[in-house]
Amino acid sequence: MADVPEATCLPVRYEVSILPEGDINRHVFNIDVEYRGAGRWAVTRHGSCLGADGTWDFGIKEYDRGDDWLNSHRFDLDTALRLAREHAPHIVVNGETALDAYRRTHPET
Incomplete structure (x- = not known):
């Protein structure tokens, strides 16, 4: 029987929000930071991707974007x-x- 390689784990997503964990509204206000390979990460939210210029562009599929956009x-x-x-x-x-x-x-803070 062939050796089975050991499974690896890779952290690939961060959830960013000013609302605390457990806040009922957190999921609608969060931003995701997602790994895209080769040491590069995307800042995404509901199908949009943040650019270096601070604007959100709809569509986060790498295959339909050129190198400049990426x-x-x-x-x-x-x-x-x-x-x-x-x-x-x-x-x-x-x-x-x-x-x-x-x-x-959270009016107390």
């Missing part, structure tokens, strides 16, 4: 997490920002 929408991990943290308070859902939702649901 280079402006893929980052090293530290940069991707920094961008996600910077944008997290400003995510808007139904006219309310994540910061508005945080202040409404």
Whole structure:
């Protein structure tokens, strides 16, 4: 019987939000930082991808984007997490920002 290679594990996704874990609204205001291979990470949210210029572009499929687009929408991990943290308070859902939702649901802080 042939040897079976050992399974490996790779962390591939971070969830970024200003709302605390367990907050009922967190899932609608979160941003994902997802590994795309070769040390490059994407900052995504509901089918959109954050670019280096700070704008969200709809569509995150690498196969329908050119190298220029990919280079402006893929980052090293530290940069991707920094961008996600910077944008997290400003995510808007139904006219309310994540910061508005945080202040409404956590008035004591």
